[in-house]
Amino acid sequence: MELTILDEIKNQLFPLQKEEMELLEESILKEGIREPLIVWNNNGKQILVDGHNRxxxxxKHNLSFxxxxxxxADIDEAIDWINKNQLGRRNxxxxxxxxxxGKIYNQQKKKHGGNRGNQYAGKISEVAKCNFCTLPNTENTKKETAEKLSDTTKYSPRTIKNxxxxxxxxxxxxxxxxxxxxxILQGEIKDAITALPQITRKEPEKLPEVVKKIEQGSQKVKEAVKEIRKEEEIKKAEIVTLPPVIDIRHGDFREVLKDIKEVDAIITDPPYPAEYLYLWEDLGKFAKEKLKxxxxxxxxxxxxxLLEVLSMLSKSIDYVWTFCLYHEGQTQIVNGINVMCRWKPVLIFQKGKTKFTRTIQDYIVSEQREKDGHDWQQSMSGVKKFIELFTDVSDTVCDPFTGSGTTAEACKQLKRKFVGAEIDEETYKIAVGRVGVNI
Incomplete structure (x- = not known):
């Protein structure tokens, strides 16, 4: 019997992996095709609906079935049956x-007039009344569809819509x-269920590039987006110039910042791992030499x-206080001691210890973690607060570990001068692209 294969139907089915197909073929050659194939007799054509692999x-082997x-009634009803049938599969x-x-929900929503592309679709008898108009109550229809599926799938209506x-x-x-x-459907992209809809809704222009990154091996949508943004900033660095009050240099701060004069404040975020601890002593010496x-x-x-850092900095400059930078939202685990870290110490040292000129609070809220430019990137809100607390307009701020340019961008927004260094070339370009202006 010759059956008709429709791409519209075949494309609805999850393809078997190579190993799965080989096992199915081995089983069929031993035991034959035991389960019947499902066909749809449409105007004399026997259209295959289920059983494409068999x-x-x-x-291939000239076997009977x-x-x-x-x-x-139509192709849509056939596809709806296929989706429901596949939902009963194991594994x-x-x-x-x-x-x-989601496909079943979208199909039923479309049938009931809940298509987002036409806000007036639906049964005219189902209306929403207001003081000014009478429109089809598509919101109720969508809600009913989600609630109906919720009863059969055990997912909440909100999850059904998601x-x-x-x-x-x-x-x-x-x-x-x-x-x-x-x-994505094989589960290789870890955050696809939540992150993919966000990209298609908020940044659809990035979707082709995200898809390309997934093809190339990215295992998270957010990682792909982050990489795309980095590439955009690096490209941007080639066509922008830094404002006159912003000076970002590529290289080791101990070398490329030798010539700078006295600065009003050093606001920085050095690397924390043990292999970089030696830099903190050098930072203390740098602060003693370059600060006013x-x-x-x-x-x-x-x-x-923390103890080693305090000890190293204290060799060259006076300790004043420790501020708490509180992280709103998502935090991270410190695996070494199994602690969920919700705050960060920010150490305040001074060249010649004095009393603060005004009463200030030592608790700063970091409103949002930002990691688009660098894995160690800090939030703009926290950096801005420290700039406002410890400098005045037109003061010069230095950051020996500029990273992706958060402190430089904050200075630009707050009308401070900035000078800094970044040793990693790619991250340096990201900073320039972020802070620079079109030539």
Missing amino acids: YEIAR TTITKEF LTDEQRKYLI CGDFAEAVEKVKEISPVAAQK EGGYLVAYTGQYH
Whole structure:
């Protein structure tokens, strides 16, 4: 029997991995095709609906098979049946399950007039009343669809709607790269369920590049986006120039900042791991040499090597206080002692210890963690606060570990002069691209 294969139907099915296909073929050659194939008799054509892999093996080895005919009103009804049938399969990945639920939700929502592309679709009898107009109550329809699926899938209505967004995002990926879509559905992209819909909704222009990164081996959507943004900043560095009040230099601060004169404050975030501890003693010497009398060194640090850091800096400059920088939102675990870290010490040293000229609070809230430019990047909100506390407008701020340019950008916004150094060439370019202006 010759069956008709429709791409519209075949593309709905999850392809077997090579090893799975080989095992199926081995089993069929030993035991035959035991389960019937599902076909749809559409105007005399026997369209294959379920059993594509078994049909392929049957044709390859000239094996016999049986069929069961199902009736469908149209292709959409056939696809709806396929999605529900696949949902009953064992060993689905979480991505595959939520993709199927999302497709079923989107299909039913479309049938019931909840298509987002037409806010007036739906049954005219279902209306939303207000003081000025009468419109179809599509919101209630969507809610009913999600609640109905919630009863059968055990997911909340909110999760059902999120599944719908995920399914739409995967369909967009499929149009660009079926290979990337398969990686997503196989569970190889760890944050795809949550991050992929955000990109397709908020930054759709980045989706082709994200898909390319997934094809090349990125295992997270957020990692792909981060890499794309880095590349954009690096390219931007070639076509911008730094403002006259911003001076970012490429190289080791101990070399490239030798010529700078006295600065009003050093605000910096040196690396925390043990292999970089020697830099803290050099930072103390640098601060003693380059700060104006009474100028402040404001240094972010971690807790793990806090005693060594305090000891090294104290050899050259006077300790004043330790501020708490509190992290809102997501935090990270310090694996060495199994602690969820929600704050960061910020050490205040001074060249010639004096009393603060005004009463200040030693608790600063970092509103949002920012890691687009560098893994160790600090939030703009925290840096701005320290600049405002320890400098005045037109003062000069130095950052010997400029990184991706957060302190430089904050100085630009707050009308301070800036001079700094970054030893890593790629990160240096990111900083220039971030702070620079078009030529």
